[in-house]
Amino acid sequence: MKFDTKxxxxxxxxxxxxxxxxTPIFQTSTYVQQSPGNNKGYEYGRVQNPTKFALQNSIAALENAAHGLVFGSGxxxxxxxxxxxxxxxxxITSNDLYGGTYRIFTQVFENFGIKFHFVGMGNVSNIENYINDNTRLVWLETPTNPMMNIVDVRKAATITKKHKLILAVDNTFASPALQNPIDLGADIVMHSVTKYLGGHSDVVMGALAMNDEPLYKRLAFIQNSxxxxxxxxxxFLVxxxxxxxxxxxxxxxxxxxxxxxxxxxxxxxxxxxWPGFESHPNHSIAKAQMKGFGGMISFTFNEDDMQQSFKVLERLKVFAVAESLGGVESLANHPATMTHGAVPRKDRMEIGLLDSLIRLSVGIEDAEDLIADLEQAIG
Structure with a gap:
């Protein structure tokens, strides 16, 4: 079945x-059982819900995966x-990734004794330099947030399979319409469903998709527990x-x-x-593993002046200044103070996330209106 039909x-x-x-909205917390254990597969709303099951099956199908799980957030x-x-x-993870991911890595799970290596993945072979007997997981985004760097998923999967590691890919910026990491060898695909999958800025949700049944059962157990x-x-909305x-x-x-x-x-x-430029680093990889280059763009000004960026953002009329992305409406974001505020300035500067950088989520309005809005705001 072709993607559009799926x-x-x-x-x-x-x-x-x-x-x-x-699919109806099954708004129930529990299910009546004829007798203990005679429940037609449904016991309790935290574990089973027909509306949720339909969505999990849909996301799994879109990612060419066998199993899907949906969560309260990305x-x-x-x-x-x-x-x-x-x-x-x-x-091992990228040195350029969503600020919320960086925060949960460094401020939550480091406290539980998990060690994270933040590595430039423009050349994905760098992963091998950090693998040791304690390495269990490689986590990457492609395109990355907000620098739009492209990571070679197929090559990363070759490395992780060789060392028997789990490869997880955040596919939020591409969506399954443009990229399918499972087909490239990833073990887990993650989505902030809030973004392109929901698409209308009215839902907060996350999802995982995978093929391996034992891995699926472990993650389902964690979710239930x-x-x-x-x-x-x-x-239903998604x-x-x-x-x-x-x-x-x-x-x-x-x-x-x-x-x-x-x-x-x-x-x-x-x-x-923007990975569609031939001059963009790893453009050839993006062209090979993506079906399109998406609507996410970041840009900086000739002078790295945060106040200049603020003035431009304040003058926007069609673009809304807001966090999030992937909705039908166009959004503009200042990562240094919004989505990536948890990342130390020194680390931001090293990857090019300057104080003047603006991230755009280009929506589905008329492009001429969007360009006119940027023209009047930038001046």
Whole structure:
């Protein structure tokens, strides 16, 4: 089945009791049993819910995976993966990643004796320099947040398989419409479902997808034991959002390219980070492992002046200044003070995340209006 058809149909069957074409919202905390253990597979809402099951099946299908799990947030999904580890274990991850991921790594799980190595992954072979007997997990994003760096997932998977490590890939920026890390050899794919999968800025949710059944059972046990579940109404909203994922991503990509090329020619703009440029580091890898370059763009000004960036953000009229990304509406973000505030300034500067850097989530409005808005704001 082609992706566009899967987006509309995968995981969703007519309701057997009514024939409803949309999966109903099963808003219940528990299920009546005819006698103890005679429960038709449903016991308690934290563990089983038909609306949740439909969404998990849909996300698994979109990622070409056998199993899916949905969580109360993207960070809850990351938390579950890290709970596969024990004190003394080590993780190799990118030095350019979402600020919330950096925060949970350094301010939560380091306190439990997990060691993290933050490594530049432009050349993914760098991973091998940090592998030792305690290494258990490699965690990467591609494209990265917010520098839009591209990591070679297939090559990373070759390394992790050789050393019998788990490879987890945050696929939030690409979405399954543009990239499928499972097909490239990843063991776990993570999504902040809040973003492109939901697509309408009305849900907070996370998801994991994987093929390995023992790994799935371990993560399902962790979720059930720790309680980081998604509610049925939110699952319903995401099921609805996924039906237009392929159409939305097409428009995000089209608008993203137009905005990126406009910014690259602006006299006040210094650097534009967008993997569709042939000059972008690892552009050839992005072209090989992605079906499009997405609607996420970061850029800096000729002078690294935070106040200049603030003034531009304050003048925007169509772009909304807000955290998050991947909704139908265009958003503008100042990572240094918003999404990446937990990352020390020294570490930010080393990867190019300057005080002037602005991150755009280009929505599905008319591209001419978006460019006009940036034109009047930048001046």
């Amino acid at each position: 987006a509309v149909h995968a995981g969703v069957d007519p309701d057997p009791s009514t024939g409803a074409i949309m 960070l809850a999904a990351i938390d579950a993966v890290l709970k596969l580890l024990k004190p003394g274990d080590e993780v 720790c309680g980081a579940v998604a509610g049925p109404q939110d699952c 099921l609805r959002g996924i039906k237009t994922l392929h159409l939305r991503m097409q428009r995000h990509c089209e608008n993203g390219e137009k905005v990126a090329r406009y910014l690259s020619n602006h006299p006040k703009v210094d650097k534009v980070y």
